Each structure stands twice: as structure tokens, then as C-alpha cells.
Amino acid sequence: MKKIEVKQATKIFGKNPKRGLELLRKGLNKKEIKKKTDLNVGVSEASFHVESNEIFVIMGLSGSGKSTLVRLLNRLINPTSGTILIDGEDITQMNVEHLREVRRKKISMVFQGFALFPHRTILENTFFGLEIQGVGKKEQIERARYSLTRVGLKGYEDSYPNQLSGGMRQRVGLARALASDTDILLMDEAFSALDPLIRREMQDQLLDLQSDMKKTIVFITHDLDEALRIGDRIALMKDGQIVQIGTPEEILMNPANDYVEHFVEDVDLSKVITAGHIMTRAEAVSNNRGARVALQLMNDNDISSIFVVDRTKKLLGVVDADDAAAAIKAETPLGEIIKKVQSVQVDTHLSDLFDDISKSPLPLAVVDEQGRLLGLVRRGAIINALAGNTPLTRTTEVQNP
Amino acid sequence: MSETFMPKIPIGHWADLLVQFITNHFEGFFGYIAAGIQSFVDSLVWLFAFMTPVVFILLLAAIAFWRRGIGVALFTLIGLVLIYDLGYWAHAMQTFALVLTSVVLSIVIGFPLGILAGINKTFHRITTPILDFMQTMPSFVYLIPAIFLFGTGMPPGVVATIVFAMPPTIRMTGLGIRQVPSDLIEASDAFGSTTWQKLFKVQIPIAAPTVMAGVNQSIMLSLSMVVVASLVGAPGLGADVYLAVTSLRTDIGVEAGLAIVIIAIMLDRISQNTRNKKTGGS
Numbered sequence: 158m159k160k161i162e163v164k165q166a167t168k169i170f171g172k173n174p175k176r177g178l179e180l181l182r183k184g185l186n187k188k189e190i191k192k193k194t195d196l197n198v199g200v201s202e203a204s205f206h207v208e209s210n211e212i213f214v215i216m217g218l219s220g221s222g223k224s225t226l227v228r229l230l231n232r233l234i235n236p237t238s239g240t241i242l243i244d245g246e247d248i249t250q251m252n253v254e255h256l257r258e259v260r261r262k263k264i265s266m267v268f269q270g271f272a273l274f275p276h277r278t279i280l281e282n283t284f285f286g287l288e289i290q291g292v293g294k295k296e297q298i299e300r301a302r303y304s305l306t307r308v309g310l311k312g313y314e315d316s317y318p319n320q321l322s323g324g325m326r327q328r329v330g331l332a333r334a335l336a337s338d339t340d341i342l343l344m345d346e347a348f349s350a351l352d353p354l355i356r357r358e359m360q361d362q363l364l365d366l367q368s369d370m371k372k373t374i375v376f377i378t379h380d381l382d383e384a385l386r387i388g389d390r391i392a393l394m395k396d397g398q399i400v401q402i403g404t405p406e407e408i409l410m411n412p413a414n415d416y417v418e419h420f421v422e423d424v425d426l427s428k429v430i431t432a433g434h435i436m437t438r439a440e441a442v443s444n445n446r447g448a449r450v451a452l453q454l455m456n457d458n459d460i461s462s463i464f465v466v467d468r469t470k471k472l473l474g475v476v477d478a479d480d481a482a483a484a485i486k487a488e489t490p491l492g493e494i495i496k497k498v499q500s501v502q503v504d505t506h507l508s509d510l511f512d513d514i515s516k517s518p519l520p521l522a523v524v525d526e527q528g529r530l531l532g533l534v535r536r537g538a539i540i541n542a543l544a545g546n547t548p549l550t551r552t553t554e555v556q557n558p
Numbered sequence: 559m560s561e562t563f564m565p566k567i568p569i570g571h572w573a574d575l576l577v578q579f580i581t582n583h584f585e586g587f588f589g590y591i592a593a594g595i596q597s598f599v600d601s602l603v604w605l606f607a608f609m610t611p612v613v614f615i616l617l618l619a620a621i622a623f624w625r626r627g628i629g630v631a632l633f634t635l636i637g638l639v640l641i642y643d644l645g646y647w648a649h650a651m652q653t654f655a656l657v658l659t660s661v662v663l664s665i666v667i668g669f670p671l672g673i674l675a676g677i678n679k680t681f682h683r684i685t686t687p688i689l690d691f692m693q694t695m696p697s698f699v700y701l702i703p704a705i706f707l708f709g710t711g712m713p714p715g716v717v718a719t720i721v722f723a724m725p726p727t728i729r730m731t732g733l734g735i736r737q738v739p740s741d742l743i744e745a746s747d748a749f750g751s752t753t754w755q756k757l758f759k760v761q762i763p764i765a766a767p768t769v770m771a772g773v774n775q776s777i778m779l780s781l782s783m784v785v786v787a788s789l790v791g792a793p794g795l796g797a798d799v800y801l802a803v804t805s806l807r808t809d810i811g812v813e814a815g816l817a818i819v820i821i822a823i824m825l826d827r828i829s830q831n832t833r834n835k836k837t838g839g840s
Contacts (some may be wrong), residue, residue, distance in 0.1 A: 200750060204662065231748055233744055233747055233748060257750045257751075257752065258750070259750075260748060260749060260750035261749065261750035264748075265748070266745070266748040266749075268741050268745060269741075270739075270741050272741040272742055272744065273737075273744035274760060274763075274764070275764065275768075276743075276763045276764060285746075285751070286743075286749040288759070289746075289749050289750055289751050289755055289759075301814070337749065338606070343748075376659065483679075491746060
């Protein structure tokens with residue numbers, strides 16, 4: 158479902174912006190218009206839509222118009238032309254009361270500089286949106302407390318913003334936005350002011366929260382790593398225009414132009430490629446077979462151990478050749494010689510695999526959410542991928558090596 | 559100056575005509591205002607007398623302690639006892655009432671104007687030169703129309719004091735409102751605040767320390783007008799100083815002057831910006 162739909166949205170700053178609009182339609186770009194007139198094109202005919210429950214990242218360098226674009230969505234900045242539909246309603250045509258209602262009930266926002274009210278406690282900051290809506294005092298406090306608990310700030314209700322660290326302050330900003338319980342969350346460079354470790358932590362927390370809140374999130378950032386980490390889809394902006402929209406993989410693999418290509422050149426591949434991309438087919442034996450079958454399969458495939466799965470292909474563990482040979486002699490059933498094996502989810506990034514693979518003598522088993530065996534990852538494959546030799550075309554399908 | 563090549567522009571004559579016009583047509587209106595001011599000051603004086611010096615001194619010392627702590631409280635206590643001891647209590651209370659009335663009216667009029675100037679750029683541009691004019695015109699000049707419009711005694715004194723003392727409250731309120739960080743304004747808009755909600759929940763609370771600095775300046779300027787106001791018959795310590803000057807009485811001059819200084823320091827310290835206890839400084 159299309160939660161937000163933006164059609165040809167344009168914002169031109171300066172006196173008489175209509176003139177700029179004409180020039181823009183004649184095909185002049187931002188720089189040419191700036192030279193000719195004194196107008197500054199903030200956003201130039203941007204069109205995109207955001208699906209329900211999606212994290213849509215708008216990414217670009219400073220001055221690319223991304224912060225202006227996100228402010229058009231809740232009309233903190235009035236667009237010069239274009240339509241912006243929120244749940245099918247055009248926000249650009251709304252009167253003041255209607256707009257206020259949308260801002261209260263449908264869209265909340267998290268700011269780069271946190272924008273916490275210094276004269277209010279953390280709790281009072283958190284229920285600000287509810288107070289504005291005229292919700293009862295008791296409910297305000299209850300919902301604000303719940304919201305603070307969700308972001309891990311229980312116990313700080315009576316502190317003031319200046320007593321908190323940057324990361325904690327932005328958690329308050331997030332809690333304040335969550336307290337209003339809106340479907341749409343706008344996050345304007347929400348984590349950019351934080352140091353890298355805290356930023357990473359906040360990204361994880363956002364993804365965690367998103368997995369059970371199912372909000373529609375529009376996230377602004379200038380950090381490609383951040384965009385690739387959290388975005389379901391990414392829009393790249395330059396000079397007020399959207400140059401490409403796509404999933405992280407599409408953008409990395411098929412950059413639309415030199416600008417995007419230049420942008421993605423330095424990407425840390427270990428944060429983009431997942432276990433699913435580099436896994437190979439895993440030999441497995443069903444647990445209702447005996448040790449003889451297991452040993453035979455190992456011999457056939459020239460391997461020294463084999464994964465054991467149940468009837469639904471759920472991973473149970475691993476059996477090695479020595480144990481299997483001993484079991485045949487002692488006539489013990491296969492189930493008793495299964496050893497535990499390190500397994501990873503199919504969507505785990507390479508950067509998170511390093512630790513597991515260095516500790517495990519065997520290849521890593523790759524499983525889906527239900528724990529079913531999908532394939533395996535060898536050390537060599539990881540190194541190969543980091544060297545840039547893996548086309549990112551394989552997603553979940555398993556290929557033979 | 560009569561032999562210049564240019565005829566004299568009759569600004570003075572115009573001002574004269576304006577005051578005459580206002581006196582002729584709005585005398586009743588200004589009469590009501592004068593009566594209102596007089597009764598406000600009178601009730602304050604009555605209230606202070608009713609409290610008796612002991613209660614008054616203890617009350618002010620308590621306020622000083624609550625606002626600033628033991629040091630200022632002690633100063634208040636000793637200073638007021640000294641004024642009582644010197645025999646200027648009744649006059650000090652009249653001066654206190656004059657200052658309090660002027661300051662209250664300065665805030666009542668100046669605070670909303672300041673907010674308007676903080677929000678509306680055009681209004682800010684119009685008021686700035688007017689405020690400059692009000693503050694730099696020698697304060698004695700206000701006494702002349704004040705006598706025409708309000709007669710003699712306390713009311714013209716209060717009005718002249720307000721005109722001279724109100725600008726800092728307007729200026730600093732406007733400044734405080736304009737200085738509210740733009741992202742906080744954005745945040746309050748983004749959550750769907752109405753203009754009034756934004757004003758009362760965000761702009762005014764955040765501007766409060768700056769507004770208080772303006773009020774503090776207004777109080778100080780009011781006190782500086784005490785002697786000037788006595789020229790139009792406003793009673794109090796100012797009248798004592800005026801008397802001392804005209805009759806060359808050093809003793810009265812020093813004692814009444816000292817009393818004014820004590821009241822000034824006391825009010826300044828009490829109304830000064832204290833560190834906000836709630837936000838733990840910074």
C-alpha cells in the first residue's frame with residue numbers, strides 16, 4: 158500500500174519562485190537558475206512513493222535538498238508546486254486545522270539536533286505531542302512512560318535533557334515521536350550527530366523497534382553505510398533532484414550514473430553482502446537415516462562432516478566421519494552422535510560473520526528464520542567476496558560451487 | 559538661529575498642539591487613568607503600612623532568601639532595618655509603591671508588546687526606533703506632558719517612569735522570543751501545535767531568563783527615575799533628595815540617597831537571573 162506518494166514536488170526559495178518554476182520546466186538546472194536569478198532550487202520535481210511498513214532512506218550530501226524534501230512531507234516547508242499524498246490525501250491542499258490534525262495523528266518527526274525542550278523533563282518532553290493533542294494527563298504519562306521503556310530510558314523520566322548524553326537525548330527524541338503513535342515517522346539525519354559506535358547502536362535499536370512496530374519510516378542521511386544498513390529502499394539525491402531509487406543492492410550493482418557510482422565506490426562490502434549471497438549448497442542427511450548413509454554421503458562428496466536435518470529440513474547439527482565410523486561399529490543411532498554447529502541467518506552481513514567463522518573449525522551453516530538449512534559459508538568464500546569477486550545476484554537461491 | 563537660510567521647522571509647536579489637542583479631547587480619559595494609578599499606589603502604601611515594618615522586613619528577607627540565599631537575605635534585613643532606624647520608613651514605602659506600580663504596569667504593557675515584536679518582524683521594525691526614542695529622550699521631558707495630562711503628584715511620576723523604564727522589558731522579551739532555537743519551533747510545529755500552544759509551551763518558557771533580565775533592567779531604571787518624579791510632586795525618598803538639593807542639606811541628601819541605594823541593590827539582587835535550579839545550571 159502506498160502510504161506516502163510524492164508527485165513532481167518542487168521547492169524554490171527566494172522571491173517570486175514561480176519564475177524559477179518556469180525556468181526549471183524549460184530544463185535549466187539548479188546552478189543555471191541560481192546564476193540567472195537569485196532563486197535557490199531546494200527540491201526539483203521529486204517523485205517517489207513510500208510503501209507501508211517500509212524504511213525509505215533519502216540520501217545525499219549536504220545541500221542536496223534532502224532535508225528540504227523531508228520537510229515537504231509534513232509541510233514544515235510549503236512546496237512551490239507538486240502534490241504530496243499522505244494516505245491518499247493531498248497535504249499541500251489542506252487548511253491549517255486539517256494539516257495540524259495530520260501532524261498530530263499521522264506524522265511524527267525526529268530531528269538531527271534532537272530538538273528537546275530544555276525546560277521540560279524527559280517525561281514531559283516525551284508526552285509533548287500528546288499534551289498538544291489534549292490527551293488526558295494520566296494517559297499522557299502512561300504512554301510516555303511506555304515509550305521511554307521501549308527505547309531503554311526507564312528511570313530517566315525526571316532528568317533534564319542537558320543531563321543526558323547525545324545518544325540518550327536522541328532516544329528521547331525517538332520516544333517523543335513514538336509516543337504519538339503515528340503511522341509515519343520522519344527522521345531527519347537523526348543519528349548523524351552521534352559518534353559512530355552510538356550511531357550503530359541506535360540503528361540496531363531502530364531496526365529492532367521497526368520489526369514489531371511496523372511504521373512507515375522516511376530516514377534522511379548523508380552516510381551511505383547507514384542508508385545501506387537500514388534502508389529497504391534508497392533514494393539518492395543530488396542538486397535537489399532524485400537521481401536513483403532502488404534497493405541497496407540495485408544501487409550498488411547498477412549505479413544509474415557517474416554520480417551514484419562515485420558515491421558507492423568506497424562502500425564497505427562487508428556491510429552489504431550477506432551470508433545468502435555467498436553461501437554454497439550444503440550436503441545434509443536426514444536424521445531418520447543411519448550412520449552408514451551419513452558416511453556414504455561424506456565419501457561421495459569428499460567431505461569429512463555432514464549436516465543433519467529433520468524432515469522439515471530444520472538444522473539439527475553436524476556429524477563427522479570419525480564419529481559416524483565409530484557409530485557404525487557400536488550400532489548407535491545417528492541421533493546420538495550429532496554435534497552442535499554454528500549457524501547464521503541468511504540475511505546476516507559479512508561484517509557480522511567474521512567472529513563466528515574465526516571461532517568455528519567447520520563451515521557456517523546458513524539457515525532461514527524457521528531454522529531450515531539453506532546452505533553453508535566457507536572461509537574462502539568470505540575472502541573472495543571481500544576481494545570483490547562476488548556478483549550480488551544470488552540472493553536466496555543456492556548454487557553449486 | 560533665526561537668521562538661517564531655512565525657515566525653522568516648528569516641531570516644538572506641533573508637539574505643543576498635540577498635547578493641547580489630547581488634553582482638550584481626552585481629559586476625562588486621562589483623568590480616569592490618573593485616578594486608577596493613584597488608587598493602586600495608595601492601596602500599596604496602605605498594604606505596606608498595614609503589614610507593619612517588622613512583617614514587611616521579614617517578608618522581604620524571606621523572598622530574598624528563597625530567590626538568592628542567605629547573603630542577599632541578610633543584606634535585605636540589615637538594609638531595611640537601617641532605613642527604619644534613619645526615620646525614612648514611610649517615604650521608603652511610598653518610593654517602593656511608586657517603583658512597584660511602574661514595574662507592574664511596565665510588565666503588563668511591555669510583555670505582550672515584546673512578544674508581538676518577537677513574533678512579527680514588521681512590528682519589531684516599527685517599535686525599535688520608538689523604543690530608542692523613549693530611552694534616549696531626557697527623562698525630564700516626559701514630565702511636561704505628564705503634568706498636562708495627569709496633573710501633579712504620584713500619577714504623572716508613575717507615567718513618566720513607565721515611559722522611561724518599559725523599553726528594556728519590550729526589547730528583551732522580543733529578543734528572548736526571537737532567540738528560541740529554530741529546531742524547537744520546528745519540533746513544536748511538527749507535533750501539531752497551535753500558535754498559542756507554541757507560544758505558551760515553548761517560546762515563553764524558553765525566553766523566560768531573557769525576559770527576566772529585561773524586567774530587572776526596568777526595575778533599575780524605575781529607581782533611577784525616583785528623584786525625577788519628585789519634581790512633579792511624587793512623594794517619597796526622591797522628594798527628600800530634591801529637598802536636600804534645594805536647601806543644601808547634606809545630611810538628608812546622604813541619608814535619603816543611601817535609602818534609595820539600599821532599595822535598588824535589594825530589588826536588583828532579588829530580581830536578577832538566578833541559575834535555574836531545575837536544569838542544574840548551564
